[in-house]
Amino acid sequence: MVCLNLPVETRYLEENMYLVGIIPGPQEPSLEQINHVIRPLVDDLLKFWETGVFVKATPRYPDGRLVRCALVPLVCDLPAARQMGGFASHAAIHFCSFCDLSLREIDNLDEKTWPMRTREGHMEAALKWKNARSETQRLNLFNESGVRYSELLRLPYWDPTRFTVLDTMHSLLLGDLKLSPSPWVIHSSYIALIREST
Numbered sequence: 678m679v680c681l682n683l684p685v686e687t688r689y690l691e692e693n694m695y696l697v698g699i700i701p702g703p704q705e706p707s708l709e710q711i712n713h714v715i716r717p718l719v720d721d722l723l724k725f726w727e728t729g730v731f732v733k734a735t736p737r738y739p740d741g742r743l744v745r746c747a748l749v750p751l752v753c754d755l756p757a758a759r760q761m762g763g764f765a766s767h768a769a770i771h772f773c774s775f776c777d778l779s780l781r782e783i784d785n786l787d788e789k790t791w792p793m794r795t796r797e798g799h800m801e802a803a804l805k806w807k808n809a810r811s812e813t814q815r816l817n818l819f820n821e822s823g824v825r826y827s828e829l830l831r832l833p834y835w836d837p838t839r840f841t842v843l844d845t846m847h848s849l850l851l852g853d854l855k856l857s858p859s860p861w862v863i864h865s866s867y868i869a870l871i872r873e874s875t
């Protein structure tokens with residue numbers, strides 16, 4: 678984790694980054710196992726949000742200092758972002774983490790017609806998925822909404838529909854948009870640009 682209060686030139690120095698954990702291999706966790714991995718982190722983040730954590734002394738504050746923090750942007754490559762946020766895969770019918778356009782409408786570039794996702798709608802679908810009474814019901818709900826429960830939803834302020842950052846590393850820096858401008862990449866990059874400008 679990186680503290681965004683720090684200036685950008687010091688933010689990513691080794692001594693200023695916090696390694697939360699390393700997930701053991703040999704394979705990546707399944708879509709649902711990831712929730713077990715991030716639960717302790719969410720527990721800590723809740724403490725920092727609700728009451729804050731009092732640090733007894735620091736070099737500048739010998740009498741101690743209350744520290745509060747919030748997790749805002751989720752920066753991952755695409756598959757990991759979908760797992761962490763509780764979204765379906767980018768190849769699923771519900772392919773987009775920002776809007777609810779279906780895969781067969783992916784060529785629609787008129788953003789005024791895109792049904793944008795909301796935190797409330799996402800939360801409702803995620804809780805239904807979490808409270809499903811059987812695996813079959815859970816699967817049906819997931820196919821219907823493209824949403825699963827994520828531990829990150831326990832953070833009262835966290836909005837998966839706004840805070841899941843587009844995978845710019847692959848889309849822009851590694852040139853996916855330039856080399857293979859698939860409808861998905863075009864849609865997502867377009868929506869990121871709209872978000873950036875508003």
Ligand SMILES: [Zn+2]
Pocket residue numbers: 773774775776777778791864868
């Ligand atoms: Zn979209």
